Amino acid sequence: MKNNIRVERAIKNITQAELAELIGVSRQTINTIESNRYVPSTILALKIARVFGKPAEEIFQLEDGD
Amino acid sequence: MKTRFLFPYWCKYLGVACFVAHVPVVLFQKQLGFDFPGASESTGIFSSHHVFYVLTTLLMLTGLVLFAFSKEKIEDEQIAQLRMDSLQWAVYLSYILLIISLALTSDKADAKDIIHLNVWVPLVIFIVLFRWKMFRNSRYTKEDAI
Numbered sequence: 001m002k003n004n005i006r007v008e009r010a011i012k013n014i015t016q017a018e019l020a021e022l023i024g025v026s027r028q029t030i031n032t033i034e035s036n037r038y039v040p041s042t043i044l045a046l047k048i049a050r051v052f053g054k055p056a057e058e059i060f061q062l063e064d065g066d
Numbered sequence: 067m068k069t070r071f072l073f074p075y076w077c078k079y080l081g082v083a084c085f086v087a088h089v090p091v092v093l094f095q096k097q098l099g100f101d102f103p104g105a106s107e108s109t110g111i112f113s114s115h116h117v118f119y120v121l122t123t124l125l126m127l128t129g130l131v132l133f134a135f136s137k138e139k140i141e142d143e144q145i146a147q148l149r150m151d152s153l154q155w156a157v158y159l160s161y162i163l164l165i166i167s168l169a170l171t172s173d174k175a176d177a178k179d180i181i182h183l184n185v186w187v188p189l190v191i192f193i194v195l196f197r198w199k200m201f202r203n204s205r206y207t208k209e210d211a212i
Contacts, residue, residue, distance in 0.1 A: 020140075024142070025140065027207060029142050031207040034210075
């Protein structure tokens with residue numbers, strides 16, 4: 001699963017640490033999600049989407065292999 | 067988000083303290099030949115040697131368990147995932163070690179040592195794997211920030 005959290009963060013002008021604080025996870029977790037090393041749970045994905053005010057499908061997209 | 071039962075963050079330090087405290091006590095008894103008065107005569111569960119062994123092992127294991135299963139400063143699902151992965155690999159590796167050491171042992175006395183070794187080996191492997199994964203994670207994050 002790929003995502004465009006990095007782009008959304010740039011639009012909203014917030015850092016990884018700020019996003020992490022907003023959803024109550026560590027900065028490392030945001031980093032691993034952005035670099036596609038960790039696939040978040042549905043709850044976490046929805047929390048991230050809520051911060052950016054967009055539906056989860058706009059931030060997370062399935063890849064061919066999924 | 068609720069996670070599985072873990073000890074509070076401060077227990078990590080208590081765990082280190084327990085583990086560190088047990089080392090000089092065991093070294094003192096083993097290396098310097100310190101012995102309890104009348105220890106050589108007593109045998110069985112309540113012999114001073116056995117009580118000493120049980121108490122020091124309990125101190126060491128309490129330390130290792132507290133250190134291994136305390137919450138991180140910020141505990142989240144990704145850390146829970148790392149913990150589960152490390153636990154799984156620790157079980158695999160310790161069973162591989164156990165099978166190898168049992169296969170290469172024919173003496174019953176050695177088999178007793180293997181059991182004693184397996185009291186702490188899975189926990190130590192788990193701690194090393196988990197701390198390594200956590201270290202690698204924070205290194206990636208730092209590199210990314212540069």
